[in-house]
Amino acid sequence: MKMGYGVEQGRSNFMHRASMKVRRSMYGRLVSLINFHPVNSVLDVGVTSDQSCPESNFFEQLYPYKEHITALSDQDARWMEQVYPGLRFVPGDGKNLPFEDASFDLVFSSAVIEHVGSFEQQALFLKECYRVARKFVFITTPNRWYPIEFHTLLPVIHMLPKKTHRKILNLLSRCIGAYK
Numbered sequence: 001m002k003m004g005y006g007v008e009q010g011r012s013n014f015m016h017r018a019s020m021k022v023r024r025s026m027y028g029r030l031v032s033l034i035n036f037h038p039v040n041s042v043l044d045v046g047v048t049s050d051q052s053c054p055e056s057n058f059f060e061q062l063y064p065y066k067e068h069i070t071a072l073s074d075q076d077a078r079w080m081e082q083v084y085p086g087l088r089f090v091p092g093d094g095k096n097l098p099f100e101d102a103s104f105d106l107v108f109s110s111a112v113i114e115h116v117g118s119f120e121q122q123a124l125f126l127k128e129c130y131r132v133a134r135k136f137v138f139i140t141t142p143n144r145w146y147p148i149e150f151h152t153l154l155p156v157i158h159m160l161p162k163k164t165h166r167k168i169l170n171l172l173s174r175c176i177g178a179y180k
Contacts, residue, residue: 016054018148023058026110030138034106039136042069043104045094045129046112049075059108060084061064070104072097095121107133110140 040062040105050056060069060080065084071077078089092098094109095116107129116125129137157168 003058014038015148016081019053019102020047020055020058023055023110024062026140027058027062030108032135033136039105040068041104041134042106042108042144043097043099043106043132044069045109045125046115047071047073047075047077047080047089049079050078062102080145093126095128097132099132101131102134103132105134106136106138108138111142113139114143118142132165 011096015105042065044057044059047060048056057071057077057080060066060071060083063069066084069084069087070090071080071087072090072092072094074091074093076091080087081089094112110128113122113125118121129139145159157165160168
């Protein structure tokens with residue numbers, strides 16, 4: 001059985017649908033702000049290697065021009081090149097992007113910045129995204145007060161103190177690597 005975020009693949013279809021609905025809404029917001037016709041190159045910073053959650057890498061699923069996407073991650077997500085023909089995968093770190101200045105029309109990143117470390121590390125991440133962007137930068141982060149935790153799809157546990165949150169995840173045998 002494949003695992004993603006330490007959660008069994010058989011997780012509630014309702015939770016997957018709810019998660020995808022939120023992600024479609026984020027994508028809809030992007031579409032409402034940016035005309036994709038002049039966008040010839042997109043960098044998605046922080047794609048996941050997870051293939052078990054249908055809503056993972058939602059941008060790649062929804063964006064119609066796969067051949068314009070460069071997907072970057074510190075995880076091995078080379079499989080994306082087969083699933084999304086034309087997409088190019090590049091291993092890398094969002095705080096030290098291996099691209100020239102103004103390399104991409106759009107830099108996109110969803111639910112990554114909260115994992116890159118301290119405030120200073122997050123500022124470096126943003127600086128790098130802006131450095132390689134030619135026209136647009138679109139970055140999202142989960143709303144702490146949304147009742148469902150974005151990564152695990154568990155209700156309200158993310159509102160608990162971080163130490164308690166991690167302890168519960170450990171007790172439930174869930175992966176906490178993303179929360180360290």
